[in-house]
Amino acid sequence: MTALLPRRGLAQILALIVILAVDRLVSPQFFDLRLQDGRLFGSLIDVLNRGTPVALLSLGMVLVIATRGIDLSVGAVMAICGAIAASLADSHGLPIVLAAALGAGLVCGLWNGFLVAVLGMQPIVATLILMVAGRGIAQLITEGRIVTFSSPDLVWLGNGSVLGLPVPVVIALGMLLLTGAVVRGSALGLLIEATGGNARASELAGVGTRAMILSVYVWCGVCAALAGVIAAADIMGADANNSGLWLELDAILAVVIGGTSLFGGRFSLVLAVLGALIIQTMNTGILLSGYPPEFNLLVKAVVVLAVLLLQSPKFSGLAGIAARLRRTKA
């Protein structure tokens, strides 16, 4: 049985299928799709589209976590880069807007990487600094208001479509392929896993652990910047107070649901993105269900617990023993 099915990812795929089935139960039109003004329209598209920011964040976060790090600042970086993009959108062309926003994300990542890799700070504290200060920086850029823009190019990034799919989804897919090609198409992924598994041993074996750590934080910053630009483009404005708020936690959750250990080492990009989709499938289902909003967080917590239990080796061990006991009785 286990030989036929992929061991890794089975729990996540099962969880996604179960949640999709529950969504179908609470909302019979869940799988309906139609074309609206040249783009696909339906709850499934909403799941993909709304899941994009967390999926992008999780792409960077999974690499950081694989080096045994963590990046709490991604939500704040989203706010900074969204604010920069929105402020420049109506006066500059899209290439400059994107370059400025992604450049800012890169600088934020460099800062985090510098604190962790060069100064040797603990990642949770090092990135906490930018998590707190970053939102303040974003508020300074927007002067505390919601900066709106009407530049059609930037709006297209959030609301346009390519072959019927929302642009953000296409971007996220592109980033997944690009990240996958870079880390799995070379030895980079292995070196990152080695760094997370045992930094000292890797260092002695000749792995440039500092460079590895620095580069994963930079990539995480760039991914967060892209998520921030998309979030701003989506609402045609930069909301420094709320953009990306608490999303760092969703991104970490997505990575963990994707089976990557917070203790570093082995990681999976695809499963982290799948984790982000599981979270969003659940969120969309809650919104469609019509339950009072007071239940939102409770439902989310129960589902996350269930998914993590499914992955826990001890728990599946217990379940296996229970099944065997039942069989011997019968």
Added chain:
Amino acid sequence: MTPKALSAASAMAALLLALPASAGQLTIGFSQIGSESGWRAAETSVSKQEATKRQVNLKIADAQQKQENQIKAIRSFIAQNVDAIFLAPVVSTGWDSVLKEAKEAKIPVVLLDRDIDPSGKELYLTAVTSDSVHEGEVAGDWLAKTVGTKACNIVELQGTVGASVAANRKKGFDTAIAKHPNLKVVRSQTGDFTRAKGKEVMESFIKAEGGGKSICAVYAHNDDMMVGAIQAMKEAGLKPGKEILTVSIDAVPDIFKAMAAGEANATVELTPNMAGPALDAIAAFKDKGTVPPKWIQTESKLYTAADDPQKIYDSKKGLGY
């Protein structure tokens, strides 16, 4: 200007500021919460305008959302022996001792925008606040009047779960539409007072209600969520403001922009002018000894497309929203 001349000028300016205000001119200390939202920024700028209009010397202390900073600011206002203190309390409890100090110094305190714990009623002169239950009622009454007798399915975008403003705006709206059995709230979810969540929740409402065709009106607890919801409706090929009625609360500039474009119908104002009525109450109290009522309710004014939204947008956008 040379550095020397500059320092001489600033010394002079400092001297001028230190001089006692001319007879009759009031000096009022205002402990503002900080810059938590666009509305708060607008309140600060309107307070300055209202004070200038009445030739009152208003000293604003920004507390950066911290009660300890507000308490410090009030103590420093007491030390400066100001004529009155305005306080926009960041939390509702913990004010007893500092307000007692103000009372002993015979400095009247006026609360702006938020009330404090009822145990301290005698510690302040009056509170100028909006009634958020009433705001919801005004929104509900407008919708009932506009819809008339035909059946109307309403979807509601609630504020943050647990926020008293959200609970009150819901209560007021529910009370207003309860008199009209043809109005029914069919879906209600929280949009956390933000544009992004307002848009996401509205997207799900549209799917859950058969592509939005059965939705007759949207009620949002604040304008920001409505701005997001309007985008969601447009993307779904619906016509907000025409096919689907919209009513929300706050009256921020961007909702007037949507109104001018024919995409929003009504908003209820949470006025940023809390200082105006407070200044009037203080002036009357100082001049004639008129004691104001314990609660001065600000007007919850309804704005619709008939009120020249473009003009209101132009007048509001510079206030810092």
